[in-house]
Amino acid sequence: MGSEDSFPSPRCPQDVSDFKNDLRRLKAWSGFSYRELERRVQAAGDVLPAATIADMLNPARPRLPREGQVRSFARACGGTEEDLEPWVLARRRIAMSDAAPSLAGKRPTGMARALLARRPRPPVVPARRPIRRPFLRAAEPPISADRPLLTVWPRSPDAARWAPR
Numbered sequence: 001m002g003s004e005d006s007f008p009s010p011r012c013p014q015d016v017s018d019f020k021n022d023l024r025r026l027k028a029w030s031g032f033s034y035r036e037l038e039r040r041v042q043a044a045g046d047v048l049p050a051a052t053i054a055d056m057l058n059p060a061r062p063r064l065p066r067e068g069q070v071r072s073f074a075r076a077c078g079g080t081e082e083d084l085e086p087w088v089l090a091r092r093r094i095a096m097s098d099a100a101p102s103l104a105g106k107r108p109t110g111m112a113r114a115l116l117a118r119r120p121r122p123p124v125v126p127a128r129r130p131i132r133r134p135f136l137r138a139a140e141p142p143i144s145a146d147r148p149l150l151t152v153w154p155r156s157p158d159a160a161r162w163a164p165r
Contacts, residue, residue, distance in 0.1 A: 007083040010090040016064050019094055024057050030077035040076040048072045064095055
């Protein structure tokens with residue numbers, strides 16, 4: 001499994017980047033690939049795709065992983081319930097501190113600004129359910145003079161009353 005005998009604990013991370021460094025250290029300790037971790041998470045009954053694990057560990061993404069993701073990841077790396085608690089507490093401490101990135105005080109940019117600049121649209125009133133009507137379909141050429149050129153086919157079982165008998 002790992003080079004050390006004991007399950008690693010976070011090294012008192014002060015911000016999101018420190019926490020992600022500790023998560024990367026945990027993954028390296030486990031020796032599992034992203035796909036192996038995904039399979040181990042699924043075996044435990046959780047869902048954590050390999051792409052999400054990669055995003056959790058990506059230093060370019062300033063977002064703090066959710067608590068459930070941290071639990072599933074640490075469990076997949078080989079941690080017991082007791083081993084998970086320091087990781088969850090470190091994550092909570094960062095989430096409660098000012099070190100976690102927030103959107104408060106930031107001005108919207110790009111697409112968000114364009115969407116906010118639009119005038120609000122009037123509320124959409126749901127339309128009444130349309131009445132189902134039969135549609136007409138051209139039939140094969142008539143065999144006799146009393147056979148019609150067009151046949152009416154019902155669209156739904158409710159429209160069966162329009163079907164030829």
